[in-house]
Amino acid sequence: MTSAPSVAAKPNTRLIFTALLRADFIVFLKNRRSLLLSILLPYFILVSTNSKKGTAGLGGSLFVIGLSITYGIASTSIMGYSLAVARDRERGVFQRLRVTPASTWAIMGSRLIVQVVANLIIALVVVILGGRVHHLSLSAGQYGLVLLVSILGGAMFLCIGQALVALIKSSETVNSTARLLYIGLILLALLGQGGSLGDTWGTVARWSPVGTVMTLFAGVLNLSAWNGREVESLLAAVGYVVVFAVVGIRWFQWEVR
C-alpha cells in the first residue's frame, strides 16, 4: 500500500480536472435526450410562430428567436442542472468526490463547463434553425454575439439553478420548484412582453431574467437597433448573475443531513 511509483507526489490539478471533465461529459452524453428536448421545444416555437401574425404578436422574428434560445438554455440550466446536482448530492456522489484530492471548485467547475457547452450547442442550433425558418441571414459576427449572449444568459440561469439547490435540500422539491419557476418565468416574459398583462407586468417582464436575455438576443440579432435598452438589460443580467451566484455559493451544502 505504500510503494506505487505512478502516484503524483502532489495532486496534479490538470489530471484531476481532466478526469472530472471526462466523466461529466460522459454523463452529459448519456443524457442527450434532455439536450434534444431543449432544442425541440424552441424549434416548435420557431415553427408555430412562422406567420406574420404570430411573429408580430411576439415582437417580431428577432424576439421569437431570442425567446426560443432563452427557452432552451433556461430549461437545461434551471431544471436540468439543479435537478442533477440535487440528486447527486442526495445519493452521496459529491461526498465521495470530496474525499479525493479534487477541490470543490474543480468538482463544480467541471459540471458548469459541461453545462456551458450544452447551452452553446442549443443556442447555435436554434439560431441556425431560427434564421432558416424566419428567413434571416446573419453574419459570422452576429453568430459570435449570439454565443456570447448565450454564455451570459446560460450563466444567469445556471446561477438561478445553483441558488435553487442551495436553498432547497430535497431533490423532489428542487424538481417541482424548478419546473414552476421555469414555467412562471417563461409565461411572465411571453405574456408580459407581448402586452397581454398591462404596463406594470410588462415592466416586470422586461426586467425579469428571461426578459433581459430575450432583449439581449434580439439586440445582437439586430445590431443597428442596439441602444440604451440593451445596455440596461446587459447590466441587469450581470446583476442577476452576481446575486444568484452569491446565494448559490453561500448557502450551498454538499450533503443532505
Place this chain on the structure above:
Amino acid sequence: MDVRDLSVSYGTTKAVDKVSLHINSGEIFGLLGPNGAGKTSTLSAIEGLLKPDSGTVLVDGVDVQRHPAQAMSKMGVQLQATSFQAQLRIKQIVQLYAGLYGVQLSDRQITEGLNAIGLGHETLKLFKQLSGGQQQRLSLFIAVIHDPVLLLLDEPTSGLDPQSRRQLWSGIEHLRDQGGSILLTTHSMEEAQAVCDRVAIIDHGKVLATDAPDKLIEQHKDDPLVRQAARGAVTLEDVFIGLTGSEIRD
C-alpha cells in the same frame, strides 16, 4: 496517523470531545461506539469533510486542515453509503477516480485490477447493477487505487453476507500486511475482535478505552457492569456494553 484533541460540535451539541488517536503503520484500528457516539463525526473530521472546532489531524505528517489536497492524496476512503455517478460504467468510474488521485492506468491495468477483485466481467455495468458485495469490493478497490498510507473505512461490512464479509476482512488484512494503516468504524464486535489490532471505544464524543481487543477484555473482565452484561465467557461486546451502557441509542 495522529489525531490530537479533536473536537467537533453541531450547534451546542458536542459530537466529538478532545479525541486523540494514534495509528501505527501496519495496524488495523477499530473505532467502536453506539449510534450517535461520535464515530462518523470523528471520521468525517479526519477525512476533511467536517471542520473541527479544535484539534489537529496529521496523516503521514501532513495536516488535513492546512493541506487538504495533499492529505487526501495520502488517504483512501470508503464511505458508509458509497455512491458513484449513476450514468457511469464500472470502468469509467475506475478511470475517474484513478485520475482524481493522479494515477495513470491503461485499459489493461484497469481490467487486470477488476479481474483481481472478481469484477473483470462487469466492466460495462453500472454501479447499481452490482450486488452489495460487488459494490463493496469495487469501493475498496477504488479506495486503495492510489496506494494510500491510510485507509478509512466507515462500517465496511454492514449489510454484507458472511462470505463477502470474510472476503473483505482478508482484503483489509492484506493491506495491513503491506504496511498500510487502517481505521475502521464498526458496530460488529465480532469484526473488531477478528480483524482489529487495537480498538478505541467511544461514547458521547469521548474515548473511553483504547487497547488490543484481548487486553481490553482482560482489563475489564471483572468490572461489575461487564460481568452483568456477560453471558458466559466475557467478550469484547460485554466490555463494550459495560462501558457504554445497555440503553438503546437512536
